[in-house]
Amino acid sequence: MTAQxxxxxxxxxxxxxxxxxxQHPSTHGVLRLVLTLRGEKLVHVDPVIGYGHxxxxxxxxxxxxxxxxxxxxxxxxxxxxxxxNAWCEAVEKLAGIPVPxxxxxxxxxxxxxxxxxxxxMWIGAYLLDLGxxxxxxxxxxxxxxxxxxxxxxxxxxxxxxxxxxxxLSRDLDADFPARARVVLKKLKDRWQEYEDLVEGNVIFVQxxxxxxxxxxxxCQSYGVTGSSLRAAxxxxxxxxxxxxxxxxxxxxxxxxxxxxxxxxxxxxxxxEMKQSVRIIEQALEQLPDGPILTExxxxxxxxxxxxxxxxxxxxxxxxxxxxxxxxxxxxxEPYRAKFRVPSYANLAVMQDVMPGYxxxxxVGILGSIDVIIPEIDR
Amino acid sequence: xxxxxxxxxxxxxxxxxFLATWLLGAALIMTFLAFNVLFLVLAERKLAGHFQRRVxxxxxxxxxxxxxxxxxxxxxxxxxxTPVATDRFVYLLAPLMVFLPTLCVASLIPLTGAExxxxxxxxxxxxxxxxxxxxxxxxxxxxxxxxxxxxxxxMRSVSQVIAYEIPVLLAALSVVMIAQTTxxxxxxxxxxxxxxxxxxxxxxxxxxxxxxTAETNRAPFDIPxxxxxxxxxxxxxxxxxxxxxxxxxxxxxMLVLGALGATLFLGGWLGPWLPGPVWLLLKTYAVIFxxxxxxxxxxxxRFDQLMSFAWKLLIPVALLNLVITAILVHGVx
Numbered sequence: 001m002t003a004q005x006x007x008x009x010x011x012x013x014x015x016x017x018x019x020x021x022x023q024h025p026s027t028h029g030v031l032r033l034v035l036t037l038r039g040e041k042l043v044h045v046d047p048v049i050g051y052g053h054x055x056x057x058x059x060x061x062x063x064x065x066x067x068x069x070x071x072x073x074x075x076x077x078x079x080x081x082x083x084x085n086a087w088c089e090a091v092e093k094l095a096g097i098p099v100p101x102x103x104x105x106x107x108x109x110x111x112x113x114x115x116x117x118x119x120x121m122w123i124g125a126y127l128l129d130l131g132x133x134x135x136x137x138x139x140x141x142x143x144x145x146x147x148x149x150x151x152x153x154x155x156x157x158x159x160x161x162x163x164x165x166x167x168l169s170r171d172l173d174a175d176f177p178a179r180a181r182v183v184l185k186k187l188k189d190r191w192q193e194y195e196d197l198v199e200g201n202v203i204f205v206q207x208x209x210x211x212x213x214x215x216x217x218x219c220q221s222y223g224v225t226g227s228s229l230r231a232a233x234x235x236x237x238x239x240x241x242x243x244x245x246x247x248x249x250x251x252x253x254x255x256x257x258x259x260x261x262x263x264x265x266x267x268x269x270x271x272e273m274k275q276s277v278r279i280i281e282q283a284l285e286q287l288p289d290g291p292i293l294t295e296x297x298x299x300x301x302x303x304x305x306x307x308x309x310x311x312x313x314x315x316x317x318x319x320x321x322x323x324x325x326x327x328x329x330x331x332x333e334p335y336r337a338k339f340r341v342p343s344y345a346n347l348a349v350m351q352d353v354m355p356g357y358x359x360x361x362x363v364g365i366l367g368s369i370d371v372i373i374p375e376i377d378r
Numbered sequence: 379x380x381x382x383x384x385x386x387x388x389x390x391x392x393x394x395x396f397l398a399t400w401l402l403g404a405a406l407i408m409t410f411l412a413f414n415v416l417f418l419v420l421a422e423r424k425l426a427g428h429f430q431r432r433v434x435x436x437x438x439x440x441x442x443x444x445x446x447x448x449x450x451x452x453x454x455x456x457x458x459x460t461p462v463a464t465d466r467f468v469y470l471l472a473p474l475m476v477f478l479p480t481l482c483v484a485s486l487i488p489l490t491g492a493e494x495x496x497x498x499x500x501x502x503x504x505x506x507x508x509x510x511x512x513x514x515x516x517x518x519x520x521x522x523x524x525x526x527x528x529x530x531x532x533m534r535s536v537s538q539v540i541a542y543e544i545p546v547l548l549a550a551l552s553v554v555m556i557a558q559t560t561x562x563x564x565x566x567x568x569x570x571x572x573x574x575x576x577x578x579x580x581x582x583x584x585x586x587x588x589x590x591t592a593e594t595n596r597a598p599f600d601i602p603x604x605x606x607x608x609x610x611x612x613x614x615x616x617x618x619x620x621x622x623x624x625x626x627x628x629x630x631x632m633l634v635l636g637a638l639g640a641t642l643f644l645g646g647w648l649g650p651w652l653p654g655p656v657w658l659l660l661k662t663y664a665v666i667f668x669x670x671x672x673x674x675x676x677x678x679x680r681f682d683q684l685m686s687f688a689w690k691l692l693i694p695v696a697l698l699n700l701v702i703t704a705i706l707v708h709g710v711x
Contacts (some may be wrong), residue, residue, distance in 0.1 A: 131678025
């Protein structure tokens with residue numbers, strides 16, 4: 001009689017399941033990852049989403065266009081201005097509401113400041129994921145200066161709602177450009193410090209080089225956009241490809257990098273911040289005088305009726321292409337509003353990328369694509 | 379001192395001379411270590427605050443100086459939870475066992491040149507052997523918690539400490555070669571005649587420092603409790619005072635290994651004007667300051683990078699350093 005010994009290489013025997021989240025320090029919100037591990041190696045990653053579902057799309061269907069405005073900045077709470085503007089611009093485009101020059105440029109200034117704040121926060125949070133505690137406080141210090149600036153215009157620090165149909169609800173102060181230039185000066189002095197502290201750090205480079213690589217084909221099939229796509233060598237930026245608002249007037253470059261690893265994503269984001277500063281400087285220079293809002297009252301008008309039609313409007317948010325599909329049947333409320341959020345596609349590609357890496361890399365990869373979970377759950 | 383002697387005589391009245399000395403010594407060491415932990419936790423938080431352009435704790439006491447005591451009271455008052463399906467005996471034993479080896483090591487560090495203190499002929503070897511035992515209770519904690527994060531943390535801890543014990547030992551051995559003894563007191567006395575060994579053995583001192591950073595599980599080698607990956611690592615399931623025990627052990631371990639480093643490389647109690655123990659403590663805290671500094675500066679290494687760093691870089695360098703030391707000591711004299 002021969003004893004049968006089980007072979008430990010068989011699939012179900014030597015792997016185990018680890019449930020990561022929804023309560024976990026580094027899943028950036030309420031994301032749950034069901035990991036199948038062999039030792040510390042990832043065999044399979046299964047993201048489970050929906051813990052933060054609030055029904056934004058359904059809410060849009062039974063609210064007037066103006067009533068939905070506060071919802072926009074609660075989808076991606078780190079780049080609220082951009083989302084807020086996008087909703088206003090989509091409605092304006094469908095309704096044919098003219099926007100004053102000053103408001104167009106002011107929107108760009110606020111949006112780019114918001115992008116800077118979002119990227120700064122990402123750098124801090126990403127290094128925290130990798131175990132470096134201190135950089136976070138430094139980037140948040142810079143972000144704080146931007147938040148003060150945005151607060152002086154919008155009155156809020158996180159969930160901005162200044163956009164109105166036909167402009168902005170509040171004008172930029174007379175001394176806003178001067179204060180903005182002080183902040184930009186401070187930021188420009190900081191680039192070198194970030195590069196020395198982070199890119200010159202052997203441990204950081206070791207943790208991020210060659211980690212979390214996805215190909216252009218994978219990006220295409222999943223619809224990856226934003227910095228992650230640009231880090232994969234594709235110069236795709238909605239601001240350049242389908243220019244909107246006042247963006248065609250400004251000179252800026254799209255930084256790309258061919259490696260497509262976590263380090264490339266970090267590098268691209270830092271370069272993007274430099275470009276944002278460049279855009280803001282030009283916009284401050286060209287900021288025209290005049291009204292900020294076409295018609296006071298139109299912006300918050302409850303009974304605003306849109307003509308029958310379908311409108312797709314895309315902007316470049318801090319995390320990638322954000323699109324709004326707005327369907328109007330002529331009523332005061334949209335028939336359907338569908339939001340195309342960048343984080344959703346950016347997270348989906350991770351299922352293909354992550355297997356084969358270690359648990360520690362999972363955190364490094366997830367952090368490097370910069371997902372905002374409430375935006376995915378909506 | 380008369381107070382201590384009086385206390386000892388009073389206890390000796392009903393327990394005997396030997397037991398009284400032993401008990402009093404243990405109590406003194408425990409008290410010192412407990413206060414040291416309170417101080418170190420506060421120092422770490424204050425320093426971290428200033429590294430990060432904050433002020434650190436400010437609310438409790440002048441400039442936040444009583445924060446640790448408030449924390450301790452909080453931890454004492456917390457409910458102690460035992461999760462279901464744990465290996466109960468091991469689970470309860472681990473936090474009690476974790477600082478025993480550290481405590482033994484603490485009593486072996488020579489504080490002064492006085493005759494009574496820790497004059498063990500094989501002191502260094504005993505210390506290194508004992509400090510390797512700490513990892514056992516960490517693994518016990520991880521294994522018995524019935525939590526996958528804890529198991530991962532425990533297993534990482536074992537392989538990390540085993541890997542980094544070796545460079546620590548090899549670095550210490552090169553000091554032994556120069557001093558020609560493993561008696562810690564004689565090592566210090568040998569440095570009185572020459573210079574501090576950090577000048578003769580800079581590479582060994584660096585290796586030793588890296589090794590103790592890893593052995594005390596501190597960033598950039600805090601893999602066993604990597605918060606962003608493993609939540610709490612091996613102590614995920616421990617709460618209240620049981621968690622505090624691990625905390626206590628970690629900081630005590632820092633003190634003891636820092637003191638060992640000061641003894642081996644920085645001349646132990648030697649120094650002008652001030653009494654010996656004060657010098658030793660100052661040097662120890664200098665080592666700990668650098669440990670804290672490093673922790674709040676660097677990101678964490680990945681686990682496999684950590685292992686290859688130890689086996690492929692630190693150990694070969696340590697061995698080479700040992701061979702060169704041997705040649706210099708025996709060839710040149």
